[in-house]
Amino acid sequence: MEMEYGSIEQELHIDAAPDVVYEVISSPEHLREWWPDDADLVPVPGATGAITFGDPTSPDATIVPLTVLEADPPRRFVFRWVYDESPATETNSLLVTFDLVPSGDGTLLRFRETGFRERGWEAAVLEEAYHEHVHGWDLFLPRLVTYAAKLGARP
Template sequence: MEYGTIEREIYIDAAPEVVFDVVSTPEHLAQWWPDTARYEPVPGSVGEITFGDGDAGKVVPFTVVDAVPPRTFSFRWAHPADQPATDSNSLLVTFDLRPSGAGTLLAFRETGFREQGWEIAVLEQQYRDHVTGWDHFLPRLAPYVATLQVRP
């Protein structure tokens, strides 16, 4: 098994502009993925996302890499809080959006596992944990977007 990349494709019944906002802005991100998010959705912005509440929450550093509405949003995450995100200390998540019929095809990709320098057991565990996490959170996107749609 290759532990280098996680990829998924999801069709969302909404325009790319709507989907872009949902995957790029902290207010929307916190509705389907972390419990809270704090960053500006512009390249170079450094912030954090938090899973869980209060003192029990896990704070994870978050750095926006690219934001090209309504096509691409990418960020690096899980790097040490006292260090800037690099290829060797963080994972890269990219959302690529393209129109498809009346909606959007979202291509998700997370890379950078092998670049971390982890021992194979740690690499395998981290990869599996992320697969499990994304398999839980990504299916929440389309139902959340559907709550935003204005119907005549």
């Protein structure tokens, strides 16, 4: 029997226009408000950067390289990120896709992270990494919704 652990997918409604949500998911100053402690990236295809979890000046901080694959405002933002190697490539990283669809006065955000099985991890490592990412996105995506809605409500 084959294990799933292939992708994490969520759909969220956000009370903000797609252009606002796009900025929240693609620009460092907004990313820092809901996800990493620091972000250094330019949201253009081919750009490389990093996000940091923890105090960026501490040796204990986790710096995660990423590569932007698609930047199509206000519809789609896609990047690869990798914890243990640099740079993030097709063979060593996970793929994160944010698709934004206008929905009434807001946005339907379709989130997907894939590439877990493709990493070639042994079963226990695969399962642990997958569950860590599920837990992380379950924490951070609601923060994205709240933050973007707050920005979208500004006059």
